[in-house]
Amino acid sequence: MTEFDIVELKDVLREQRTSSGMTQGELSRLSGVSVRTIRHIEHGQVERPRRESVRRLLAAFESPARNPLAVDVLGPLVVHRGGGVVVISSPQQRCLVGLLALHVNRFVSQSEIVEVLWAGTPPATYRELLYSMVSRLRRRLGSGAVETLSCGYRLDIDPERVDLCRFAEQAARARGSGDPHAFAEALGLWRGPVLADLPEALRQHPSAASLQQQRIATALAFADLTFAGCGDDVLPWLAELVGGEPWHEELHARLILSLARSGRQVDAILAFQRIRDRLDHDLGLLPGPALRYAYESVLRQEVPMPRTAFSLLHDGRGLQT
Secondary structure (H helix, E strand, C coil), rough: CCCHHHHHHHHHHHHHHHHHHCCHHHHHHHCCHHHHHHHHHHHCCCCCCHHHHHHHHHHCCCCHCCCCEEEEEECCCCEEEEEEECCCCCHHHHHCCCCHCCCCCEEHHHHHHHHHHHCCCCCCCCHHHHHHHHHHHHHCCCCEEEEEEEEEEEECCHHHHHHHHHHHCCCHHHHHHHHHHHHHHHHCCCCCCCCCCCCHHHHHHHHHHHHHHHHHHHHHHHHHHHHHHCCCCCCCHHHHCCCCCCCHHHHHHHHHHHHHHEEEEHHHHHHHHHHHHHHHHHHHCCCCHHHHHHHHHCCCCCCCCCHHHHHEEEEEECCCC
């Protein structure tokens, strides 16, 4: 390849990589060029990239491995290969892909698969049915996509190509850096509840429930960062979450404070009344310290709330009963 203008190169590289559905890590593995170099080229920070590096980067787009499998579970199940969506019409096949994707690159036992697919009461021919199901998935996803051992099955996939792994990495980066944009990017990976279009046995799976708790914890940390005066409005993330968490007091408390912080004091009071009535009607409980603290802060017009307020509640130094 002839000399490349750095502006042209960064645009060409980024365009080809994104249109191919590749991450920088995947391009690095296919080309042998470091992720750091790829990142610097795409940001126009390399004045004279090595000709051999440019050749290997562009050759990687012609590699047979350029269309890797990708699976999204943070919302309805979506399976991609390259730039297109892989259609899996069979409900049981979709459940199997979703279950395997929840256990990225780990084997899932046959007993666990049976529990999810047949509620623990499989037909006598379940082994043959499962074998046939996996065979059809391999034809659809690629011959090496589903690996078999005597104990079960594993989805062989780059973790960077599974949105739950990207979320975990981005959420950890956000907590470590305190960067509000990192929090927003992490929460922005969610399109709805985990595997929202699949049966309850999968949506309530312990791995799915754990992901939801990680989502909530990330939203709470983002809210506290926002209340401390750092970052943009967290209200959209909280408003989306509370619909699926009708009794989560700390989540609703942050929503109440966020509404008040946005100048919506009446909505904040109504939000408190709704969660108070729901706790009473459904669980026979009164609002706990976090909700009461949020409500009284709104009444006293003492928002935004200090970042340490909820930690004080947990330490027993907050609102007294």
